[in-house]
Amino acid sequence: MAAAEEETEKTYIWEGDYERTWEAIKEDESGSLQTVVDDIIHRAKRRRLLDRPANVRLGMMRHLFVVLDMSKSMEDQDLKPNRLASSVKLLEHFIEEYFDQNPISQIGVLTTCNKRAEKLTELGGNPKRHIAALQKCVDQPCSKEPSIQNSLELAATTLRHMPGHASREILIILGSLTTCDPGNIHETIKAMKDLNVRCSVIGLSADVRVCRKLCDETKGTYGVILDEHHFKELLLEHVTPPPATTNTESSLIRMGFPQHQIHTEKNKIEQPSMCMCHMDSKGSQGFSTSGYFCPQCRSKYCELPIECKACGLTLVSAPHLARSFHHLFPLDLFQEIQVVDLQDTDDRFCLACQAEFRDQTVYRCPRCEKLFCIECELFIHESLHTCPGCTSCRPKRTFTTFHQ
Amino acid sequence: MLHHLNKVAVIASHTNRSQFLYPTREPSPSSQDVDESRYQNIPRDGKYEHFAKVDDTVFKEVKQLITGQEEELHSDTLLAGSLAMALCYIHRLEKEAAAGEKLKPRVLVIKAADDSASQYMDFMNIIFTAQKQNIVIDACILDKESGLLQQACDITGGIYLKILQRTGLLQYLLWVFLPPVKTRSKLALPPAIHVDYRAACFCHRTLIDIGYVCSVCLSIFCTFSPICTTCHTAFKFRGPPMRAKKKKKITAVENVI
Numbered sequence: 001m002a003a004a005e006e007e008t009e010k011t012y013i014w015e016g017d018y019e020r021t022w023e024a025i026k027e028d029e030s031g032s033l034q035t036v037v038d039d040i041i042h043r044a045k046r047r048r049l050l051d052r053p054a055n056v057r058l059g060m061m062r063h064l065f066v067v068l069d070m071s072k073s074m075e076d077q078d079l080k081p082n083r084l085a086s087s088v089k090l091l092e093h094f095i096e097e098y099f100d101q102n103p104i105s106q107i108g109v110l111t112t113c114n115k116r117a118e119k120l121t122e123l124g125g126n127p128k129r130h131i132a133a134l135q136k137c138v139d140q141p142c143s144k145e146p147s148i149q150n151s152l153e154l155a156a157t158t159l160r161h162m163p164g165h166a167s168r169e170i171l172i173i174l175g176s177l178t179t180c181d182p183g184n185i186h187e188t189i190k191a192m193k194d195l196n197v198r199c200s201v202i203g204l205s206a207d208v209r210v211c212r213k214l215c216d217e218t219k220g221t222y223g224v225i226l227d228e229h230h231f232k233e234l235l236l237e238h239v240t241p242p243p244a245t246t247n248t249e250s251s252l253i254r255m256g257f258p259q260h261q262i263h264t265e266k267n268k269i270e271q272p273s274m275c276m277c278h279m280d281s282k283g284s285q286g287f288s289t290s291g292y293f294c295p296q297c298r299s300k301y302c303e304l305p306i307e308c309k310a311c312g313l314t315l316v317s318a319p320h321l322a323r324s325f326h327h328l329f330p331l332d333l334f335q336e337i338q339v340v341d342l343q344d345t346d347d348r349f350c351l352a353c354q355a356e357f358r359d360q361t362v363y364r365c366p367r368c369e370k371l372f373c374i375e376c377e378l379f380i381h382e383s384l385h386t387c388p389g390c391t392s393c394r395p396k397r398t399f400t401t402f403h404q
Numbered sequence: 405m406l407h408h409l410n411k412v413a414v415i416a417s418h419t420n421r422s423q424f425l426y427p428t429r430e431p432s433p434s435s436q437d438v439d440e441s442r443y444q445n446i447p448r449d450g451k452y453e454h455f456a457k458v459d460d461t462v463f464k465e466v467k468q469l470i471t472g473q474e475e476e477l478h479s480d481t482l483l484a485g486s487l488a489m490a491l492c493y494i495h496r497l498e499k500e501a502a503a504g505e506k507l508k509p510r511v512l513v514i515k516a517a518d519d520s521a522s523q524y525m526d527f528m529n530i531i532f533t534a535q536k537q538n539i540v541i542d543a544c545i546l547d548k549e550s551g552l553l554q555q556a557c558d559i560t561g562g563i564y565l566k567i568l569q570r571t572g573l574l575q576y577l578l579w580v581f582l583p584p585v586k587t588r589s590k591l592a593l594p595p596a597i598h599v600d601y602r603a604a605c606f607c608h609r610t611l612i613d614i615g616y617v618c619s620v621c622l623s624i625f626c627t628f629s630p631i632c633t634t635c636h637t638a639f640k641f642r643g644p645p646m647r648a649k650k651k652k653k654i655t656a657v658e659n660v661i
Contacts, residue, residue: 061619100536165619250637252616252628257602295613313614318603319559321622322528328621329525352492375499376492383533384488386526392485 060241060324061166061253062105063123064098065155066091066173070113070137071146073176073205079228083175083204086228088138091173092131094235099127101239101327103320104305108158110151111137114144115180117151123158125305146174148210149181149188152199159197165251168197169220171238174211175204185210189217198242202234241327256313258292258304275300276309326385334363334377352376352388365389412458481517483552484526487541491533509539510562512581513553516546524552531556542581546570551600558599561585565594606633 068087079086095107108123109130121133152170159168170192179185192199192214200220201211207224215222221238225231272289276299291300297311305316339360348357350373363377364370370389372380380387494509501507511534534541534556542562543553549566557564567576580593602611605626615624621635631638 060622250618250620250632251639252625252632253619254614255617256614257612259600259602260598317601318624319528319531319555319601321603321617321624322525323532324622325525326529350492352489353496354493355496375496379492379495380488383536384491385529385533386484386488388485388488388492390485391488391523391526392482 060102060104060327062102062169062241063108063159063162063166064105064169064171064238065108065110065123065159066171067110067112067117067151067155068120068134068137068173069146069175069204070111070140070142071144071176072142074142076175079204079231084142085138086231087173087175087204088134090228090232090235091134093232094239095127095130095134097236097239099125101323102241103323104314104316108155109133110154112146112148112151113142115147115150117147117154119154125307126303145178145180146176147181148172148174148179148214149183149185152188152192156192156195156197160195163251163253165253167242168195169242170197170199172199172201172211173204174201174208177205177208179210186213189214193217200238202231204231241324254313256295256308256315257317258295258301258315260290261293273300275302331381331385331387332366333381334365334372336361337364337371338362350376352380368393481515482520482523483513483515484520484523484530487511487513487530487534488526491530491537491539494537494539508584509537510542510585511539512542512544514544514546515550515553516548518548519550519552527552527556531559534560540585544576544581546573554597554599555601558596563588563593564597 068091070084074084074087075082077083098105098107104125106123106125107121107127107130109120111118111120120137121130124130151172155170159170162168181188197218198220199214199218201215201222203211203222203224205224207222212222214220223234223237225234272287273291274287275291288302291302292304292315293300294308294311294313294315296313297308299308299310301308301315305314305320307314339357339362349355350357350362351370352372353376355373357371357373361374363372363374365372365387368387368389370387372389490511494507497509498507531541539560540562541553541556541560543550543557543564545553545564545566554564556562563580565576565580567573583591600611602613603615603624604610605612605615606623607625607627610626612624612626615626616628617624618632618635618637618639620637621632623632623634625632629639
């Protein structure tokens, strides 16, 4: 919560001090700028990791509505081929990453055009359905103006009924500078705040005061893109679970853990059956002998995670829950040390990749005191989430209460 | 031997350490030791030089590892650490590869020891990273079955095999684990085993079909309890939803009257 207060005091960049960026860039011995550029990139990445507050409760089960603006301003070609196509392509990537990092969460997609809002896909956990629907809407015409109020209220009708322990979020991708609303949008903003919905906006044109107010009131984030690369970064920031608000209840959720079984009767003959997820489809997809059987009502499904249509039990497998563990137990940041400060007893090699240290800064893990190079440090913190040094020695670690 | 550009690295997973057996750490080319050792290692029996180098290095390093330090030995091995080092090494090689060249990395684990229970979470992180980087993990098990490696092979698309006859180890390695991933679909390989993905509850460590999951820390319990033992959050006790509906019906009837 302290971080949120700091954000309200942030001023615009032109109001701050004058930054002499040309002084930061220096050529190295061979006259190339590459090392300085790499250094700046690395520092930016590390700063982002540092900004994330530790020991904050995260909303692990997320219900996110993505609102895609389909108004006239999305036909603008400042993003290639036009804003709509570029947004759809990045959203597809976002949806895949989202389900990768939050396997037990759900997404729904809304579009807004012509001063109204429409539901493109319902809240669900199957990424292919959302991606297919998004690809179809690239061909639809963009017209007139969007309506933020209508899309917020449409999303709220579904989010209202979601259980209290799940986080409720809305992400609006807004290309226009206006919104055409039927009523007072400030009342809608207040209603969102009361419903505990976290609204974030990614603006494609410029900073709009209404959006900033919406995000500030609901504790969301507001970003305006500079280019496509920045757009991707802003989108991917929403993949990680946000800090949970104080109103989020914590409860025990009943879940089933089905096994992949081959359906057999008492006399052990394999019997094919139709699965519940493809029951409405016209093809013969889903007609097979094996699948996951809900432990409560024995209905068959071919993929997990899914919510059982017959009895309402959420079905997951243990690796799905395990995928979210690294958010809950994040890896400590490594300490930066200069090569010249290393003692003689330390190796000159990175423990993980066995390469000799070429850069000036190396990183030391605070727990196991082993040294790593920049590349491995980035890989460890962004993808791997475990320190090879700590896992290679017998635990004097203290965070293994989990498994005892 | 399948392709002249293939490269191999060997990592030993000792009870207290993980160490690269091959390739050994290369000092920078400016040191003088390199020239001398090059002259010493010329093989004399007509063997392909590269193979001779691998053999000798692995032999020497294993000998050094076993006779070197005398620490207490445990029956389980720190596999997660070795796998993490392997993934970092693959990452480094992918970065150093020329632009446009694609590596098809895979990891073979030859294991006889027990699983280490405290490494579950690190192991799962490593498995998901390997899956994302398209790295296939194969497992060749000599002695005891390993649930963690079964899950690893299933998730990354590798082969899990428990060797039935130890004398035939070379044959198993050549037949099952040598072919690259693309040709595996054309070969008649041992069938995939059924992996048990059921979760174990945190209180009794029994496998459960239906359980309760804490929404804050995702720990799994078999029975409802008012406080989560891992994150110590108190849960609101929810009464069965039937009662609320009955109340509504009664008030509706009262209103009518």
